[in-house]
Amino acid sequence: MLKISTKQLLILVTIVFILFLAYYNQAIEENEVLNSASNFTLEVKNEAAEKANRVEIKNDNQEIIVHLSGEVKNPGVYKLKSKERLIDLIKAAGGLKNKADLEQINLAEKIFDGQKVVIPSVLDRNSNQAADHNFIESGNFNVEGKLVSSYSKSAEKELVNINLAGQDLLESLSGIGPAKAKAIIKYRNQNSFNKKEDLLNISGIGEKTLENLENEITVK
Template identity: 35%
Template sequence: MIIPIAAFAVLSTVLFFPREQPDQLSEERGQSLFEPIESIETAEQNIEVEAPVELIAEAVSVAILVDVKGAVRHPGLYSMQDGDRLLDAVDKAGGYTEAADTRLLNHAQKLQDESVVYVPVAGEEPPVYEQPATAASSSSDSSTSKVNINTANESDFQTLPGIGPSKAMAIVQYREEHGAFSHLDGIKNVSGIGDKTFEKLEPHIILN
């Protein structure tokens, strides 16, 4: 009798004890599979990615001082930037007056530190100011440091005594219109260059 009773007890346990349904097991197993993925996604969201830092080199501007004189509205000493042009200095000085004669001015000329910009009035002989020395050019005679008046540019002429921006431009314009100089004193045909100026120039100029 003991064996039948034990068998009946086991059968009752199997029949009446609640078992997990297949769908429930599949759902629980599915959740266990996806939990690690959710954890990884959460971890990725918490990671802060630093953007790369871009280093941009800024050009350093160099200040220069220019003395603006003559027929401008506000003559004076002005702080300019290296690379500025003559017209920039005139604009900073308030622009030209009505009496200004700008025909011989080179508005595109680059400014130099310690230089003078003089704007003459109509019919005026511009005064001569000593300009800062410029680098020697290929048109100058390297052995004697003389300027070749048939090949020199405006910057070269401004290294000569008595020659400022307006006269340097006048020499170049005259040469372009009339051709090369055939003799040294031919430079006196340029407007603004007389005997006194030529006396200063003669020791420093040559022909090709």
């Protein structure tokens, strides 16, 4: 049987301890490297998030200028923050008048720099609807809904103001469907119609459509 002296046992124990100590130190160093890399990645992500938040806050705090007219108490040009909505613009103008047509506006609509917003009146909608009703009741349409009177359609009802008319009324115009009606409303919110020919600036409305609308619309 192999006998180990005390001196040899001590040397063996020392070698084992040194190997354990070396392994332990290496493990600590690797852990520190991993923690450093993880902390660096976290710091980069946090810095990127903070930068994005600063940019977003900066954009929200940018000032824009918007022109508000129509059925509001104090129409005019207002300076607001870019994050604000139509309801904030109306509040800045002192609120709506009693005749404002809430069915034709979106209070949550976003506003942007250089925009013009026109708040329509219920009187315009009611008068146009009444004119349409009277025109039909007068007997100028046959059972197929076609005009049989010798009088023109425009002679029997009021002209539609494309700067104020709502979605439904615009769709009643010749050659104007839901998509074109929305395009007209979007255009006038940015640039009011100064003349009928401005309709040609809208995609999908050409000379032929304008010709058919000529005797049905007005801009004043």
